[in-house]
Each structure stands twice: as C-alpha cells, then as structure tokens.
Amino acid sequence: xxxxxxxxxxxxxxxxxxxxxxxxxxxxxxxxxxxxxxxxxxxxxxxxxxxxxxxxxxxxxxxxxxxxxxxxxxxxxxxxxxxxxxxxxxxxxxxxxxxxxxxxxxxxxxxxxxxxxxxxxxxxxxxxxxxxxxxxxxxxxxxxxxxxxxxxxxxxxxxxxxxxxxxxxxxxxxxxxxxxxxxxxxxxxxxxxxxxxxxxxxxxxxxxxxxxxxxxxxxxxxxxxxxxxxxxxxxxxxxxxxxxxxxxxxxxxxxxxxxxxxxxxxxxxxxxxxxxxxxxxxxxxxxxxxxxxxxxxxxxxxxxxxxxxxxxxxxxxxxxxxxxxxxxxxxxxxxxxxxxxxxxxxxxxxxxxxxxxxxxxxxxxxxxxxxxxxxxxxxxxxxxxxxx
Amino acid sequence: xxxxxxxxxxxxxxxxxxxxxxxxxxxxxxxxxxxxxxxxxxxxxxxxxxxxxxxxxxxxxxxxxxxxxxxxxxxxxxxxxxxxxxxxxxxxxxxxxxxxxxxxxxxxxxxxxxxxxxxxxxxxxxxxxxxxxxxxxxxxxxxxxxxxxxxxxxxxxxxxxxxxxxxxxxxxxxxxxxxxxxxxxxxxxxxxxxxxxxxxxxxxxxxxxxxxxxxxxxxxxxxxxxxxxxxxxxxxxxxxxxxxxxxxxxxxxxxxxxxxxxxxxxxxxxxxxxxxxxxxxxxxxxxxxxxxxxxxxxxxxxxxxxxxxxxxxxxxxxxxxxxxxxxxxxxxxxxxxxxxxxxxxxxxxxxxxxxxxxxxxxxxxxxxxxxxxxxxxxxxxxxxxxxxxxxxxxxxxxxxxxxxxxxxxxxxxxxxxxxxxxxxxxxxxxxxxxxxxxxxxxxxxxxxxxxxxxxxxxxxxxxxxxxxxxxxxxxxxxxxxxxx
Ligand SMILES: Cc1cc2nc3c(=O)[nH]c(=O)nc-3n(C[C@H](O)[C@H](O)[C@H](O)COP(=O)(O)OP(=O)(O)OC[C@H]3O[C@@H](n4cnc5c(N)ncnc54)[C@H](O)[C@@H]3O)c2cc1C
Ligand SMILES: Cc1cc2nc3c(=O)[nH]c(=O)nc-3n(C[C@H](O)[C@H](O)[C@H](O)COP(=O)(O)OP(=O)(O)OC[C@H]3O[C@@H](n4cnc5c(N)ncnc54)[C@H](O)[C@@H]3O)c2cc1C
Numbered sequence: 117x118x119x120x121x122x123x124x125x126x127x128x129x130x131x132x133x134x135x136x137x138x139x140x141x142x143x144x145x146x147x148x149x150x151x152x153x154x155x156x157x158x159x160x161x162x163x164x165x166x167x168x169x170x171x172x173x174x175x176x177x178x179x180x181x182x183x184x185x186x187x188x189x190x191x192x193x194x195x196x197x198x199x200x201x202x203x204x205x206x207x208x209x210x211x212x213x214x215x216x217x218x219x220x221x222x223x224x225x226x227x228x229x230x231x232x233x234x235x236x237x238x239x240x241x242x243x244x245x246x247x248x249x250x251x252x253x254x255x256x257x258x259x260x261x262x263x264x265x266x267x268x269x270x271x272x273x274x275x276x277x278x279x280x281x282x283x284x285x286x287x288x289x290x291x292x293x294x295x296x297x298x299x300x301x302x303x304x305x306x307x308x309x310x311x312x313x314x315x316x317x318x319x320x321x322x323x324x325x326x327x328x329x330x331x332x333x334x335x336x337x338x339x340x341x342x343x344x345x346x347x348x349x350x351x352x353x354x355x356x357x358x359x360x361x362x363x364x365x366x367x368x369x370x371x372x373x374x375x376x377x378x379x380x381x382x383x384x385x386x387x388x389x390x391x392x393x394x395x396x397x398x399x400x401x402x403x404x405x406x407x408x409x410x411x412x413x414x415x416x417x418x419x420x421x422x423x424x425x426x427x428x429x430x431x432x433x434x435x436x437x438x439x440x441x442x443x444x445x446x447x448x449x450x451x452x453x454x455x456x457x458x459x460x461x462x463x464x465x466x467x468x469x470x471x472x473x474x475x476x477x478x479x480x481x482x483x484x485x486x487x488x489x490x491x492x493x494x495x496x497x498x499x500x501x502x503x504x
Numbered sequence: 505x506x507x508x509x510x511x512x513x514x515x516x517x518x519x520x521x522x523x524x525x526x527x528x529x530x531x532x533x534x535x536x537x538x539x540x541x542x543x544x545x546x547x548x549x550x551x552x553x554x555x556x557x558x559x560x561x562x563x564x565x566x567x568x569x570x571x572x573x574x575x576x577x578x579x580x581x582x583x584x585x586x587x588x589x590x591x592x593x594x595x596x597x598x599x600x601x602x603x604x605x606x607x608x609x610x611x612x613x614x615x616x617x618x619x620x621x622x623x624x625x626x627x628x629x630x631x632x633x634x635x636x637x638x639x640x641x642x643x644x645x646x647x648x649x650x651x652x653x654x655x656x657x658x659x660x661x662x663x664x665x666x667x668x669x670x671x672x673x674x675x676x677x678x679x680x681x682x683x684x685x686x687x688x689x690x691x692x693x694x695x696x697x698x699x700x701x702x703x704x705x706x707x708x709x710x711x712x713x714x715x716x717x718x719x720x721x722x723x724x725x726x727x728x729x730x731x732x733x734x735x736x737x738x739x740x741x742x743x744x745x746x747x748x749x750x751x752x753x754x755x756x757x758x759x760x761x762x763x764x765x766x767x768x769x770x771x772x773x774x775x776x777x778x779x780x781x782x783x784x785x786x787x788x789x790x791x792x793x794x795x796x797x798x799x800x801x802x803x804x805x806x807x808x809x810x811x812x813x814x815x816x817x818x819x820x821x822x823x824x825x826x827x828x829x830x831x832x833x834x835x836x837x838x839x840x841x842x843x844x845x846x847x848x849x850x851x852x853x854x855x856x857x858x859x860x861x862x863x864x865x866x867x868x869x870x871x872x873x874x875x876x877x878x879x880x881x882x883x884x885x886x887x888x889x890x891x892x893x894x895x896x897x898x899x900x901x902x903x904x905x906x907x908x909x910x911x912x913x914x915x916x917x918x919x920x921x922x923x924x925x926x927x928x929x930x931x932x933x934x935x936x937x938x939x940x941x942x943x944x945x946x947x948x949x950x951x952x953x954x955x956x957x958x959x960x961x962x963x964x965x966x967x968x969x970x971x972x973x974x975x976x977x978x979x980x981x982x983x984x985x986x987x988x
Binding site (some may be wrong): 150151153157190261262268278280281342343344380397398399400402403407408410411413417418420421422423424425426427430 | 806927929
C-alpha cells in the first residue's frame with residue numbers, strides 16, 4: 117500500500133477515495149474547485165436500472181445499487197438523501213409498448229424487477245390513455261451533492277485528505293517509473309504511487325496531461341425545476357423513447373423528459389442531451405421542449421411555474437460506457453471517468469473497481485469485481501491510438 | 505414594424521433614456537418591462553385595476569407627490585409616445601422577461617404576461633418573443649436585506665418595500681414605522697411615509713456622518729446631491745422625524761407581527777454595543793442595506809461580471825458594451841448610483857449601440873459631456889458605497905436560530921455548520937449543502953446575507969461567482985407551449 121491521488125472530488129472521486137481508503141491506501145483528493153463543483157452538482161440523482169438494457173452497464177448498475185444501499189446503511193440514508201422511490205416507464209402507443217416489453221424481458225433475465233401496471237394506479241395525476249406502464253421498484257434516488265460530501269467525509273475519517281482550490285496542471289513519473297509527481301496550479305506538488313483520473317467530463321484533458329489520453333467528451337443537458345407544488349408526482353416517470361435518446365450518438369439535440377417530485381415539493385424535469393462542447397449558453401428552446409413533454413405526461417403541470425433551469429456537461433465516451441481501469445500505457449494510472457448520464461448511479465461500483473485495481477499488478481486488472489466483468493470498461497478498448 | 509434594431513429590457517431611467525436616444529438617432533426599438541408603466545423603480549407606479557391589460561399608459565397620478573424630477577419623466581414619456589405613434593418603437597409593459605437567448609446572429613428576449621393586480625393571469629397568456637441584433641439589459645437593482653433576529657415577522661420589510669407600497673399602492677405599511685439600515689435612500693422613504701400620514705419613530709442610520717469626511721472631493725463634484733441631501737434634512741425636521749446615526753435595529757419583537765424593535769448603538773468597529781439599547785414600539789419597520797444589481801439576464805447572455813468592494817456582482821462594461829458582442833447594459837446593473845447616473849448611462853449606451861450598428865459618429869461634444877457626468881456621478885456613488893458600508897458587526901444582530909433563508913427555512917446555525925464542520929469553503933458550497941437560496945426567491949432575498957455571513961466566517965470576501973439564474977422570472981409552463 118502507498119499513497120493514491122484521486123483527481124476530482126465529484127461523486128466518482130468521492131467513491132474512489134472512500135473505497136481506496138477502506139482498502140488501506142493513503143488518499144489525497146485534489147480538486148481544482150471543491151467537492152461536487154463539476155457535473156455532480158449540475159445533474160440529477162437518479163439511480164436507474166430501468167433505462168439500461170441487458171449488458172455491461174446494467175451489470176455495473178445492479179452492483180452499484182447494492183453498494184448504494186450498503187452506503188445508506190453505513191453512512192445513514194439521510195446524509196445521502198437516499199430514497200427507494202421506484203421508476204415508472206410509460207408508453208403512449210401499443211407499438212412503443214411492445215418495444216418496451218421486449219426490452220424489459222431482457223432486463224428481467226439479469227435480475228431487474230419490472231412489472232406491467234396501469235400507470236394511473238401509481239400516478240393518479242398522469243395523462244389518460246397511455247398504452248402501458250412498467251414499474252421498476254429498484255430505481256433509487258440520491259442527492260448527488262450531499263452524497264459526495266457525506267462519502268468524502270467518510271473517507272476523511274479514514275485519513276483521506278482533500279486539497280481543493282487548485283488544479284493539477286502537470287504530471288511527471290520519476291525515473292524508476294514507480295511514483296508520480298503531480299504539480300498543482302498554486303505551485304505545490306503531490307507525490308503518489310497511484311493516480312486516479314476521476315475528472316468527469318474533464319477526464320479527457322486530465323488523461324492527456326497524465327500521458328494516457330482517453331476519449332471523454334462533454335454532452336450538455338438542461339434540467340428544469342418548478343415551484344414547490346407538493347407530491348403530485350410520486351415516482352421517476354419517463355416515456356419509453358427516453359432510452360433511445362440516451363443511447364444515441366447523434367450530436368444534435370434530443371429531449372425526452374424524466375419527471376419526478378423532490379422532498380422539497382418541487383418537480384424536477386430533466387434532461388436534454390446535446391453535444392455542443394462546453395457551450396454554456398442558455399437555450400430557451402430546450403426549456404420549451406422539456407416543458408411541453410412534461411405537460412404531456414402530467415397535464416396538471418401546465419399551471420406550474422418553472423423557477424429555475426440549470427445545465428451540466430455529462431462525461432461522454434463514444435461507446436456510452438465509462439472508462440474504468442488501469443491505463444496500459446502508464447503504470448500507476450487508473451481511469452474512472454466517462455460515466456455520461458449515469459455517473460451518480462455507477463459511482464460506488466466504480467469506487468469498488470478502482471480499489472480492486474489499485475493493488476493489482478500494472479495492466480493486469482482483475483477479470484471481475486463483485487462478479488461484474490471488467491473488460492468492457494477497460495481503457496485499452498480504445499486501442500493505442502486514441503481518437504481525438 | 506418587424507424586428508427592431510434594439511431590444512431594451514427595463515424601462516427605468518436607464519432603459520427609457522437609452523430607448524429614446526436610440527430612436528432619436530434613427531434606430532427602431534422594442535422596450536420590454538414587467539411594470540405596468542414605464543419609469544422603473546424611480547418613477548414607480550400603482551398597478552392598474554384588475555382587468556386592465558397593462559397596455560394603457562398609466563401615469564404617476566395620485567402618487568405624483570412622491571416622485572422627483574417629473575418634468576424629465578414626462579419629457580421621456582412624450583418622446584417615447586411619439587416614437588410609438590411613428591412606428592419607431594414598441595412598448596411591451598406588464599411583460600416579465602424570463603430569459604434571453606441567441607437567435608439568428610442576434611438576441612431574443614422571451615417574456616410572459618405578468619399576473620394582473622388581482623393575482624390572476626392576464627387573458628391569453630403565451631409568450632412574447634422579440635429579437636434584435638442588439639440587446640440592452642437595463643434591469644436595475646433591488647434593495648438588499650440582511651437577516652437579524654425577528655426579521656421574518658410580518659411587518660418587517662425592506663426600506664424599498666415600504667417605498668414600493670407607498671408608490672405602488674399609495675398606502676403606508678404602518679401607523680408607527682421605523683426606518684433603518686444605511687444609505688441616503690432611507691431619507692426619502694421616511695419623508696414619503698410621513699407625508700402619507702404615518703408616524704416615523706426614527707431613522708436609524710448605521711454609519712456616522714463622519715464617514716463622508718474622506719470623500720469631500722467626490723461630494724464637491726456633485727453639488728446637486730448636496731442640495732438633495734439638504735432638502736431631505738429639512739423635510740425630516742419639518743415632520744419631526746429623528747435621525748439617529750451610528751445605530752442599528754438588532755431585533756424585531758412581537759408574536760404575530762412586529763410590535764417593537766430593539767435599537768443598539770454601534771461601537772467604533774461597527775459592532776452593536778450591549779449597553780444602552782432601547783426598545784421602540786412600532787407596527788412596521790423597513791431595513792435597507794443598499795441595493796443589489798439585477799444581473800440575471802446579463803449573466804444568462806454570458807456577460808462577465810465584476811465584484812464590488814461590498815461583495816455584489818455588477819456587469820462589466822465600457823461605455824455600455826459588455827463582454828459579449830451585441831449585448832449592452834446601463835443603469836444600476838453596472839453599479840448602484842442613483843437615477844441621475846442611470847439616465848446618463850442609458851443615453852451613453854444608446855450612442856454605443858448606434859456606433860456599432862450604423863458606424864454613425866454621434867455628437868462628440870455630447871459624448872464628452874456624458875462621459876464627464878458619468879465619471880463624476882460614479883465617484884459620488886463610490887464614496888456613497890464606502891460611507892454607507894454594512895457595519896462589520898451586523899452578524900451580532902443574528903442568533904444561531906435566525907433564519908438566513910426564509911424560503912427553505914435555513915437557520916444561521918446550518919450555515920455555520922457547513923463552514924465549520926463540513927467541506928464548504930464558499931457561498932456556492934454553503935448553498936448546496938444547506939439549500940439556502942434554493943427556494944421560491946432563488947436567493948434574491950437571502951443571497952446577500954448568505955454571502956456576507958460566509959465572508960464574516962472565513963474572514964475574507966466570498967469569491968464564488970455570480971449566481972446564474974437562467975430563468976430570470978418564474979414562468980408558467982402553459983405559456984411555453986405552442987411556441988417550439
Ligand atoms: C443534466 C444532467 C442530468 C444528469 N442526471 C443524472 C442522473 O439522474 N443520474 C446519474 O447517475 N447521473 C446523472 N448525470 C450524470 C452525472 O451527473 C455524472 O455522470 C457524474 O456527476 C460524473 O461525476 P464525476 O465525479 O465523474 O464528475 P464531476 O462531478 O464533474 O467531477 C469532476 C471533478 O474534477 C475536477 N477537475 C477537473 N479537472 C481538474 C484538474 N485538472 N485538476 C483537479 N481537479 C479537476 C472538477 O472540478 C470536478 O469537481 C446527469 C448529468 C447531467 C449533466
Ligand atoms: C424604492 C426606491 C426608491 C428610490 N429613491 C431614489 C431617490 O430618491 N433618488 C435617487 O437618485 N435614486 C433613488 N432610487 C434609486 C433609483 O430608483 C435607481 O437609481 C434608478 O431607478 C435606476 O434606474 P435603472 O433604470 O437602472 O433601474 P430601475 O429603475 O430599477 O429599472 C429597471 C426596470 O427593469 C425592469 N426589469 C427588471 N428585470 C426585468 C425582467 N426580467 N423582465 C422585465 N422587466 C424587468 C423592472 O421592472 C424595472 O422597471 C430609489 C430606488 C428604489 C428601489
């Protein structure tokens with residue numbers, strides 16, 4: 117064991133820090149701003165199994181879900197605002213319903229609970245005349261900012277240290293190649309035996325600076341927040357075309373909203389997907405589209421006011437899977453980024469992966485962690501020549 | 505007229521002067537304001553009776569005695585009316601701009617109709633969308649409050665709130681009223697209340713007048729301001745309103761609403777002294793700590809901001825040009841300086857728009873005059889900001905259980921906890937951990953207090969960026985349907 121530096125104090129970095137500290141590593145978390153200053157405070161906290169088809173991401177999510185429940189027991193659900201809220205997917209037409217039934221069949225085979233329901237039974241205020249609803253009791257929710265804090269504080273109690281306010285600007289490996297020296301923007305340096313790249317959408321830039329580039333790009337999303345209106349939406353509700361959008365590689369704008377109520381009584385409506393780099397400009401059309409879709413699902417929302425909208429940048433990989441694992445080109449570097457729109461959900465399992473990989477020999481990651489195959493997430497999958 | 509050359513948001517002194525100047529030099533203008541009449545905070549108007557659609561011109565009418573400089577106002581109004589009649593300008597009153605966005609190489613302003621006075625939505629609803637190559641953000645400022653014990657009791661409001669009731673509804677907020685905080689603005693509020701028949705038990709100005717001593721050159725450049733001050737002093741005397749300096753309200757007392765306030769003297773370091781406190785019976789109190797610029801639309805358009813010494817964000821600009829091409833600003837958005845400065849800046853900004861849009865060289869002598877006037881008024885504003893700074897000991901007027909954010913019911917203790925025991929280092933992180941500023945008002949009421957509290961606790965100004973409010977005014981979803 118030695119010292120590991122985790123770059124990034126978002127939800128993924130926080131989980132990496134906690135699991136590494138539990139494994140006995142001396143952990144330093146470095147963030148250019150502070151805890152959850154990046155995407156983890158600009159998205160939502162849906163922990164969805166429902167939107168993932170059978171495959172590696174769903175396997176990772178099912179494992180992560182167990183980790184989230186365990187974290188809830190260990191750290192207290194309140195500190196994470198962990199809720200077993202459940203999801204409801206609805207389809208308007210019989211054709212869409214059939215497509216979703218096939219999708220759900222695949223999910224059930226790997227252990228997802230998915231039950232066909234009449235949407236009105238679960239959501240009395242939902243629009244009339246929907247063809248079908250599928251209830252996913254395993255969908256959870258957390259508050260990502262609180263969760264990042266609480267998890268990082270748990271790591272701190274095990275000796276982890278947070279250095280915030282200054283970015284990593286350069287990295288060197290010592291001659292023997294066995295240790296790293298990271299230089300920060302404030303002129304100081306940190307030495308480490310291992311480095312974890314948990315820089316979210318900036319994971320591409322950070323990986324390049326570390327000498328092991330991986331292709332992570334930003335994918336913008338807007339979320340709407342309404343005035344408090346009480347519990348008119350009880351689950352996470354979305355329409356069946358959502359999954360097509362999530363999986364799309366189209367750079368253009370896609371919207372298909374997920375509507376849910378929060379503890380404070382506000383309704384969250386998210387989220388659009390669009391590849392426009394780090395363009396922060398307001399796009400009123402996105403708000404209009406999300407609002408129209410939300411009203412289509414819940415007509416009562418028409419008279420509810422939007423108080424706020426915000427946007428974040430999902431860390432996006434070309435194949436829609438996160439990059440988790442040791443970099444074959446750089447001994448001591450482990451990537452943990454590119455989780456796109458599921459990084460909150462996948463964070464604890466990612467932490468467990470990283471902890472298991474830190475102690476593995478260079479390049480020889482364990483084949484499985486918690487029973488989940490590691491190969492689909494390996495950085496090596498992009499080949500040596502990494503696309504820009 | 506389709507698609508004006510300029511769209512101006514805000515019809516206060518700045519926006520009005522800008523619009524009228526732009527039209528005079530040949531540009532076409534769309535002017536949008538949430539108010540039911542033009543005039544902004546300075547020339548504020550009563551709401552129309554229910555059922556009115558906000559399109560009719562509402563004049564200062566029965567509250568005329570509360571307004572200054574009405575000839576200027578009337579001149580601006582008549583020039584605007586002429587422009588409207590000639591098809592050179594359109595006004596959209598009673599329209600709340602909820603956001604701005606880029607459109608076809610220019611800017612689009614998106615607004616919805618404000619609820620009528622009775623609280624009902626205007627008939628029709630829907631969205632107003634006007635686009636133009638140039639956008640002027642002249643959204644003004646609103647008054648700043650800081651938390652103190654009992655500030656959430658009914659009857660406790662901001663000094664501006666007292667004034668708004670008077671000008672907007674022609675009613676005094678109470679029969680026995682105290683006015684407190686800091687700044688010359690407290691004086692007209694007190695006088696206005698007295699003229700409307702209320703008893704003003706005292707004006708409690710936190711700063712001693714000696715703080716002006718250091719700024720005599722700035723005062724000398726602005727004799728009109730001195731005259732204005734003397735006029736108010738005379739009015740206070742006439743109405744027998746006691747002006748007590750070096751004092752602040754440290755607590756509002758009462759069960760269902762405010763019944764009294766406790767006033768403390770401040771020591772040389774600006775801390776309330778424990779001895780010699782007095783309790784004064786009141787049925788309303790207004791406390792104002794200066795003004796916070798409304799920079800939401802400018803920030804949404806991507807404009808850079810800078811932080812003033814007192815920790816407020818203002819839009820960065822030169823001659824009205826912001827950091828974003830095609831976006832301009834004028835008035836309190838660039839820093840709080842009063843109506844005369846807002847008028848001058850509005851005119852100045854119109855000339856910048858004109859130069860950029862047409863290459864037309866405006867009147868050089870007029871520009872020199874305006875630039876000198878703006879510089880002088882800004883030096884006065886800077887002096888005023890220093891002479892009327894928030895006293896260092898304002899936090900002593902709060903208790904651990906005092907709510908700093910009323911919408912989300914966040915007590916001071918929660919903010920202290922986030923800073924002391926958790927990983928919060930700035931106002932943004934405090935907000936995320938405590939939810940202070942995430943409720944109905946989106947921090948418009950509590951943000952100044954939260955930032956000041958953070959600054960007090962960390963021992964230096966809070967450095968987190970200007971809060972982004974991409975939705976500048978709450979917008980009903982129904983109004984967004986049907987305009988994809
Ligand atoms: C609109 C929207 C909705 C979303 N909804 C959900 C959802 O419902 N469920 C879900 O699971 N996921 C959701 N996501 C995705 C999720 O938010 C992200 O996948 C997740 O937050 C990524 O976490 P992270 O820790 O990897 O990255 P981040 O939270 O972005 O953390 C990266 C950190 O790295 C730091 N950093 C960057 N460069 C450097 C440097 N050079 N030196 C030091 N530090 C650096 C940054 O300051 C930042 O704090 C959503 C995202 C968006 C945008
Ligand atoms: C109660 C009060 C009393 C004052 N008394 C004095 C005084 O005696 N002497 C003095 O010199 N100064 C006084 N001031 C200050 C003076 O009013 C300002 O300096 C001046 O009004 C600034 O002009 P402005 O055009 O920048 O902003 P404002 O007058 O504030 O005008 C801004 C306008 O923008 C509109 N607006 C803002 N956001 C939106 C939106 N999203 N959509 C639509 N419309 C929007 C508002 O409705 C408003 O009409 C007072 C201020 C207040 C609040």
